[in-house]
Amino acid sequence: MSEAQQPLAVQKVQEQYPDAILDVSDARGELTITVRKDVIYELMAFLKNDSELAYNFLADVTAVDYSLMEDVLMKYDYARFMVIYHLLSTEKKERLRVKVPVHEKALSIPSMTSIWKVANWLERETYDMFGITFEEHPDLRRILMPDDYEGHPLRKDYPLRGRGERETFNFEQQNA
Amino acid sequence: MGLESQLGDNIFTTTIDKFVNWGRKNSLWPMPFGTACCAIEMMATLASKFDLSRFGAEAIRFSPRQSDLLIVSGRISIKMMPVLKKIYDQMPDPKWVISMGACASTGGVFDTYTLVQGVDGFIPVDIYIPGCPPRPEDLIDAVIQIQRIVEQESVSPKRRRGAIAS
Amino acid sequence: MHKDPDRVPGEPMTLNFGPQHPATHGTLRIVVELDGETVLKATPHLGYLHTGFEKLGEHQDYNQFIVVTDRMNYLSPLSNNFGYVLAVEKLLDIQVPKRCEYIRVILAELSRIADHMVWLGMGALDLGAFTVMLYGFEEREKLYSIFEKTTGARLTTSYTRVGGLMRDIYDGFEEDVRRFLNGFPKTLKEVHTLLTRNRIWMDRTKGVGVVSAEDAIDYGFTGPCLRASGVDWDLRKAEPYSSYEAFNFDVPIGANGDVYDRYLVRMEEMIQSGRIVRQALDNLPDGPINVDDYKISLPTKEDAYGNIEGLIHHFKIVMDGHGVQPPVGEVYCATEAPNGELGFYIVSDGSGKAYRIRIRPPSFIHFQAVPHMIEGGMVSDIVAVLGSLNIIAGELDR
Numbered sequence A: 001m002s003e004a005q006q007p008l009a010v011q012k013v014q015e016q017y018p019d020a021i022l023d024v025s026d027a028r029g030e031l032t033i034t035v036r037k038d039v040i041y042e043l044m045a046f047l048k049n050d051s052e053l054a055y056n057f058l059a060d061v062t063a064v065d066y067s068l069m070e071d072v073l074m075k076y077d078y079a080r081f082m083v084i085y086h087l088l089s090t091e092k093k094e095r096l097r098v099k100v101p102v103h104e105k106a107l108s109i110p111s112m113t114s115i116w117k118v119a120n121w122l123e124r125e126t127y128d129m130f131g132i133t134f135e136e137h138p139d140l141r142r143i144l145m146p147d148d149y150e151g152h153p154l155r156k157d158y159p160l161r162g163r164g165e166r167e168t169f170n171f172e173q174q175n176a
Numbered sequence B: 001m002g003l004e005s006q007l008g009d010n011i012f013t014t015t016i017d018k019f020v021n022w023g024r025k026n027s028l029w030p031m032p033f034g035t036a037c038c039a040i041e042m043m044a045t046l047a048s049k050f051d052l053s054r055f056g057a058e059a060i061r062f063s064p065r066q067s068d069l070l071i072v073s074g075r076i077s078i079k080m081m082p083v084l085k086k087i088y089d090q091m092p093d094p095k096w097v098i099s100m101g102a103c104a105s106t107g108g109v110f111d112t113y114t115l116v117q118g119v120d121g122f123i124p125v126d127i128y129i130p131g132c133p134p135r136p137e138d139l140i141d142a143v144i145q146i147q148r149i150v151e152q153e154s155v156s157p158k159r160r161r162g163a164i165a166s
Numbered sequence C: 001m002h003k004d005p006d007r008v009p010g011e012p013m014t015l016n017f018g019p020q021h022p023a024t025h026g027t028l029r030i031v032v033e034l035d036g037e038t039v040l041k042a043t044p045h046l047g048y049l050h051t052g053f054e055k056l057g058e059h060q061d062y063n064q065f066i067v068v069t070d071r072m073n074y075l076s077p078l079s080n081n082f083g084y085v086l087a088v089e090k091l092l093d094i095q096v097p098k099r100c101e102y103i104r105v106i107l108a109e110l111s112r113i114a115d116h117m118v119w120l121g122m123g124a125l126d127l128g129a130f131t132v133m134l135y136g137f138e139e140r141e142k143l144y145s146i147f148e149k150t151t152g153a154r155l156t157t158s159y160t161r162v163g164g165l166m167r168d169i170y171d172g173f174e175e176d177v178r179r180f181l182n183g184f185p186k187t188l189k190e191v192h193t194l195l196t197r198n199r200i201w202m203d204r205t206k207g208v209g210v211v212s213a214e215d216a217i218d219y220g221f222t223g224p225c226l227r228a229s230g231v232d233w234d235l236r237k238a239e240p241y242s243s244y245e246a247f248n249f250d251v252p253i254g255a256n257g258d259v260y261d262r263y264l265v266r267m268e269e270m271i272q273s274g275r276i277v278r279q280a281l282d283n284l285p286d287g288p289i290n291v292d293d294y295k296i297s298l299p300t301k302e303d304a305y306g307n308i309e310g311l312i313h314h315f316k317i318v319m320d321g322h323g324v325q326p327p328v329g330e331v332y333c334a335t336e337a338p339n340g341e342l343g344f345y346i347v348s349d350g351s352g353k354a355y356r357i358r359i360r361p362p363s364f365i366h367f368q369a370v371p372h373m374i375e376g377g378m379v380s381d382i383v384a385v386l387g388s389l390n391i392i393a394g395e396l397d398r
């Protein structure tokens, strides 16, 4: 894509954060930008508050464990996880997907709770399922699995049938 | 217990048996432990078209201490199982358990890390209902089978829980 | 919080609401701290029905996963089936025939009515209106019999397929649906006379669990809950999918964002769904219901029995690892399910199984706002608020 054809969101982000964008794709009409982790908090706040973009609605936060997809791993310097935000602008009726590569060595990313309240539980779920920590999250606990559960089920190296937790779970655990 | 344990087997207790069982079986008080889709069918069974009250089992009690029939309907996760066990323990004797649907009985289509593969590993189950979800008629049938089991109960502890056959 | 200056503040009491409680409709749990009857603090706990849908999706092929979507929001399985296959079709970049789109719309709207009927019945039951529950379930039973005739199952329908439908509608479907459409507004009218101006109902729902428009967006509300707060946002209008642009319907909007408005919005939505179904029935196109591509949808029976190619295609589709194989890529597809935006995010690595399936569940997101809505209110409001949000545990915990 040449500069002139770039969608508005990409242009504006590029202006604001010149080398934050690692990749842009527009497959199937869904605009996706992959950005660096260090500016993600400011970038998301910018996407929300900029009056021309106005991505006021955070639809979803999740992650993908790319450890079995070699080409994606190679592209992003062997970052195992990718945190994925789905944004929506109710005013402009546009959607945007923001992807952030996260390395296993530095398994954390800034929390968006202070920008969108909805991020709270979505991030907790991502933490529960993938073990990615969210910095400055007000209440980062497991949400779906029991508190004493070990492992993060949606990682690719976690077996579908678990590691025997189904039979040997702690009967007395009744989190107060 | 009380008097009846002193009495032993005689015509007196067997007559009481008959009378008590007749009362019990026609006024089962279910404790619905509905968690998932099967619970919706359980509600449908209680609602107007199928109307479980025709069989005397419509007095739904959400308090385990007042009920004698536990209907486990839905998926039970490892986080839920301790709760279910606690509820079962709180129910006064004599009590019966229906495991409604494939999930409660075996885990159903969900052979995953978090689901208990059948509640019978943790609490005793009297009647299993197959189906995903079972039709309301199936649940009614199960209640009738429970009634047959109830008929064989006895107030005398010696003869309690005799041969269960349906 | 204590308005009365003479009041001696006592120890707050902690009350465990759920996970087994009649008003939780499943397995929600809220730990509430009370001062008298005022809720000081509420902490929801969830995960009691966590089933591992997303993990399971990585181990099943694309058509098998439809079965799992049924069990997610079990009040309206057809809407889930619909939303999921739309996502896969977007990934495959195929367009299903018009007739298929229309049938899907009809069934999705009917299941919206079915969903709202249970919501109405159970919500009212929790607030003490038992009759309404019987009314709601009676209408639902009528829909059940239509669904059963169409799909073969009352509840777990699994009716859609990638690239089409399991089978066409039966003869007489139209009459059955029209009979239902003529009947159910009467029930709604009766419910209106029972509840809408009822003093008790109004006292318990008006001004309870208020969410402002800004908060609703901040908390990620969608669907009837967002519209009750006065935001005009309906995916069927904003991002029309599956021929929704061809239908005329209104989107009811509330004003106050309280339980009462959510009730009114849902009541009106059922009427509007009825309108959509009528129009779809009037204009139901003829033609095939599946895409004309044997790599995606099953060949007809004549083909499968009659010639070798059909047989091979049939065999391949159902064989493990040879079925539908979308190209590498990712897709997010959102639909307007009865509860709000139901999104499926699918990452494909080009094989017959999804690399990752993520479900954006409206219930999960609505439940998050419960503390915001009940803190400072009365204990008995919890029931009203939970009822009005229509939280489905299967979708909440997945």
Ligand code: SF4
Residues within 6 Å of the ligand: B036, B037, B038, B039, B073, B074, B075, B100, B101, B102, B103, B104, B108, B109, B131, B132, B133, B134, C071, C156
């Ligand atoms: S048996 Fe089927 S219907 Fe019942 S809870 Fe399990 S999945 Fe749902």
